[in-house]
Amino acid sequence: MGFGTMAQTFNAVTVENGTGMGRFMLVCEHASNAFPDAFGDLGIDADTARSHVAWDPGALALARALSKRLDSVLIHAGVSRLIQDLNRPPNAQSAMPEKSEVYLIPGNRDLTTAERLRRTREIYIPFHARVAAELAQRLARGEQPAFVTVHSFTPVYFGQPRNVEIGFIHDGDASFAETVLDRARVTTGHRCELNAPYSAADGVAHTLRLHATPYGLRHVMIEVRNDLLAEDAAVTRIADGLAEALRRALEWLEDVGNGKETV
Amino acid sequence: MGFGTMAQTFNAVTVENGTGMGRFMLVCEHASNAFPDAFGDLGIDADTARSHVAWDPGALALARALSKRLDSVLIHAGVSRLIQDLNRPPNAQSAMPEKSEVYLIPGNRDLTTAERLRRTREIYIPFHARVAAELAQRLARGEQPAFVTVHSFTPVYFGQPRNVEIGFIHDGDASFAETVLDRARVTTGHRCELNAPYSAADGVAHTLRLHATPYGLRHVMIEVRNDLLAEDAAVTRIADGLAEALRRALEWLEDVGNGKETV
Numbered sequence: 001m002g003f004g005t006m007a008q009t010f011n012a013v014t015v016e017n018g019t020g021m022g023r024f025m026l027v028c029e030h031a032s033n034a035f036p037d038a039f040g041d042l043g044i045d046a047d048t049a050r051s052h053v054a055w056d057p058g059a060l061a062l063a064r065a066l067s068k069r070l071d072s073v074l075i076h077a078g079v080s081r082l083i084q085d086l087n088r089p090p091n092a093q094s095a096m097p098e099k100s101e102v103y104l105i106p107g108n109r110d111l112t113t114a115e116r117l118r119r120t121r122e123i124y125i126p127f128h129a130r131v132a133a134e135l136a137q138r139l140a141r142g143e144q145p146a147f148v149t150v151h152s153f154t155p156v157y158f159g160q161p162r163n164v165e166i167g168f169i170h171d172g173d174a175s176f177a178e179t180v181l182d183r184a185r186v187t188t189g190h191r192c193e194l195n196a197p198y199s200a201a202d203g204v205a206h207t208l209r210l211h212a213t214p215y216g217l218r219h220v221m222i223e224v225r226n227d228l229l230a231e232d233a234a235v236t237r238i239a240d241g242l243a244e245a246l247r248r249a250l251e252w253l254e255d256v257g258n259g260k261e262t263v
Numbered sequence: 264m265g266f267g268t269m270a271q272t273f274n275a276v277t278v279e280n281g282t283g284m285g286r287f288m289l290v291c292e293h294a295s296n297a298f299p300d301a302f303g304d305l306g307i308d309a310d311t312a313r314s315h316v317a318w319d320p321g322a323l324a325l326a327r328a329l330s331k332r333l334d335s336v337l338i339h340a341g342v343s344r345l346i347q348d349l350n351r352p353p354n355a356q357s358a359m360p361e362k363s364e365v366y367l368i369p370g371n372r373d374l375t376t377a378e379r380l381r382r383t384r385e386i387y388i389p390f391h392a393r394v395a396a397e398l399a400q401r402l403a404r405g406e407q408p409a410f411v412t413v414h415s416f417t418p419v420y421f422g423q424p425r426n427v428e429i430g431f432i433h434d435g436d437a438s439f440a441e442t443v444l445d446r447a448r449v450t451t452g453h454r455c456e457l458n459a460p461y462s463a464a465d466g467v468a469h470t471l472r473l474h475a476t477p478y479g480l481r482h483v484m485i486e487v488r489n490d491l492l493a494e495d496a497a498v499t500r501i502a503d504g505l506a507e508a509l510r511r512a513l514e515w516l517e518d519v520g521n522g523k524e525t526v
Contacts, residue, residue, distance in 0.1 A: 089478055091402040113404050120403035121396075128399075129392045133384075136391075139354040140383035141376050210477045214469070215352055 010036035011078040012126040015134065016064065022072035023250055025138070025145040027131060028063040029086040029207055030056035030152075031076035039083045039119070042107025052154040053100035054080045058229025063150040065239030070246065072145075075131050077123075082108065084123040087149070087206045090116070094203070095124075101158060131211055139215065146176060146250055147212035147219040152226040153197055162197050165190040166238075167223035171200050171208040176218035179249040187248075188241030190228070197223065218253065220246075273299035274341040275389040278397065279327065285335035286513055288401070288408040290394060291326040292349040292470055293319035293415075294339035302346045302382070305370025315417040316363035317343045321492025326413040328502030333509065335408075338394050340386075345371065347386040350412070350469045353379070357466070358387075364421060394474055402478065409439060409513055410475035410482040415489035416460055425460050428453040429501075430486035434463050434471040439481035442512040450511075451504030453491070460486065481516065483509075 033055035035041045041049065048054060060076055067074035077086050082105055088095040096116060098108045138145050155162055166184060170177035178194060185192045198204050205221060212219035222242065229235050296318035298304045304312065311317060323339055330337035340349050345368055351358040359379060361371045401408050418425055429447060433440035441457060448455045461467050468484060475482035485505065492498050 089402060090399050091405060091407075091478075116403045117400060120399050124403075125396045125399050129395065132392065132395065133388045136353050136383050136388050137380060139352060140379045140387075142354060144354075206477070214473045214477065215354075 008037050010034060010038065012123045013130045014076055014078060015130065016074045016076070017067045017071070018073050018134070020067065020071040020073050022070040023143070023146060024066075024070045024072035024246065025135060025147050026063050026067050026070070026072055026074040027147070027149045027207055027211075028056075028059050028074065028076040028151075029127075029149065030081045031060035031063065032078050033080045034078060035080055035083065036078075038122070039079065040107060042082055042105050044082070044103070044105060044107070048103050048105075049080070051103065052152070052226060053103045054082050056081075056152040057226045058224070058235060059150050059152045061232070061235045062152070062224060062229055062239055062242075065235055066148070066150065066243055066246070069239060069243035073134060075134060077127055079123055084119045086124060086127050087204060089206055090120040090124050092203065101154075128207075128210060131207070135211055135215070144217065146246070147208065147217045148246065149207050149221045151221060151223045152229055153223050155225050155227045157197070162225065163191065164193045164196040165225050165228060166192045166242075167194075167196040167198075168192065169195050169199055169205060169221040169223060171205045171213045171219060173213070173216070173219070176249060176253065177220040179253055180220050180222075180245050183245035183248045183252075184242060187244040188238055190238070190241075218250070271300050273297060273301065275386045276393045277339050277341060278393065279337045279339070280330045280334070281336050281397070283330065283334040283336050285333040286406070286409060287329075287333045287335035287509065288398060288410050289326050289330050289333070289335055289337040290410070290412045290470055290474075291319075291322050291337065291339040291414075292390075292412065293344045294323035294326065295341050296343045297341060298343055298346065301385070302342065303370060305345055305368050307345070307366070307368060307370070311366050311368075312343070314366065315415070315489060316366045317345050319344075319415040320489045321487070321498060322413050322415045324495070324498045325415070325487060325492055325502055325505075328498055329411070329413065329506055329509070332502060332506035336397060338397060340390055342386055347382045349387060349390050350414075350467060352469055353383040353387050355466065364417075391470075391473060394470070398474055398478070407480065409509070410471065410480045411509065412470050412484045414484060414486045415492055416486050418488050418490045420460070425488065426454065427456045427459040428488050428491060429455045429505075430457075430459040430461075431455065432458050432462055432468060432471075432484040432486060434468045434476045434482060436476070436479070436482070438516065439512060440483040442516055443483050443485075443508050446511045446515075447505060447508035450507040451501055453501070453504075481513070
């Protein structure tokens with residue numbers, strides 16, 4: 001096959017830094033481009049398996065760096081989004097896409113109901129059950145974690161270059177995303193935008209909607225252009241800036257809530 | 264103890280009619296007034312354990328009758344809401360209340376974090392994980408179930424009589440609740456009201472918000488005044504009327520969507 005990412009077994013979900021005392025929950029749905037034997041390679045070639053349609057390159061490294069800096073739990077996925085996109089409802093066409101951007105995915109063509117059901121049972125259900133359980137336990141302990149999903153996006157999409165470098169996307173409540181964005185412009189030095197290169201209206205905020213919004217949690221989906229994550233040193237630098245922005249945003253919003261600041 | 268409902272073991276969640284081919288998912292969070300040994304009786308007396316603060320009397324019988332008439336899955340809880348109210352976030356005071364209406368619950372006073380966490384792990388997490396899994400599998404099969412929670416309420420609350428007989432409560436999207444309500448007025452002959460005797464703004468729509476709203480599902484929380492459910496014959500009659508209203512509401516909304524009706 002030639003993929004570096006073929007695997008005999010797989011974990012739908014992995015939790016790291018579960019005992020971290022920080023105030024955040026980090027989730028990385030597109031962490032992996034693994035194609036475990038149970039699902040096969042979907043008939044794609046090695047270039048496709050390494051491309052942004054199979055995963056979010058650099059997102060796991062960034063999420064791990066944030067988890068370390070924020071001393072906060074990280075939950076990440078163990079299979080390619082082409083097998084099951086965990087940031088989509090299981091009935092969405094894009095959850096098991098026949099075509100992603102310009103790439104055809106033969107193994108997703110004319111999927112049987114049985115295969116959709118199997119992937120949902122083996123990947124979607126355990127992943128989101130684990131996120132829900134980690135969250136419920138923190139709530140029961142009296143914590144109100146800020147909920148952060150970590151993604152990367154391709155610099156060129158359908159042939160069009162994207163100028164935005166880091167996007168901050170929210171579901172129902174914009175306040176945390178806006179506050180992080182303001183700080184990230186300074187702390188990262190990158191071109192930061194709200195709800196770019198896409199927004200919840202495009203159906204990309206499923207994880208936030210499923211977990212953060214029902215509990216009224218502060219939340220943001222961070223999207224970093226993946227060419228900025230190609231080198232370790234760059235990941236480190238961006239993680240430094242984003243961790244600082246996330247921490248300051250939470251402090252500022254809590255100070256406002258406590259009357260220490262005026263809005 | 265004298266409770267008819269003390270139990271050595273317990274199931275946090277029970278699924279009935281899981282292979283039903285109907286278009287609904289029925290959930291009954293307050294089905295049981297069981298106080299399993301693992302949690303004890305919370306220091307309450309037998310009257311309190313039989314009262315509406317411990318469960319929704321008649322709700323399970325009604326939910327089962329609806330499950331049969333609609334040939335649809337029913338998921339119900341196995342412990343008293345005083346141990347864990349599954350229709351509240353686990354961090355809400357009312358999830359493990361020290362006082363419910365006029366009843367003091369000694370076993371919930373000054374709960375330790377460890378005990379809150381244990382109940383959340385043993386009751387809340389498995390219950391909602393099962394609801395989520397049943398729903399995800401139906402979505403993966405291409406179904407779009409209408410999501411219905413079944414409750415009962417006390418005719419007298421803090422000394423005030425309630426005139427409403429059946430309430431229809433919604434979370435974000437009112438359309439299904441309104442449509443069922445209109446039909447239920449005719450099919451049940453009872454005094455039906457929207458968002459009565461309380462509404463999602465009172466924090467009582469947690470289950471709808473956690474499961475139905477993120478997927479954009481049609482949903483309604485049905486609240487029947489519990490004096491109307493005291494006799495089997497009455498449960499049967501109300502179930503007939505509500506099942507008819509639910510079925511007709513779904514058909515009507517789908518016909519509108521298909522252009523067969525004008526709004």
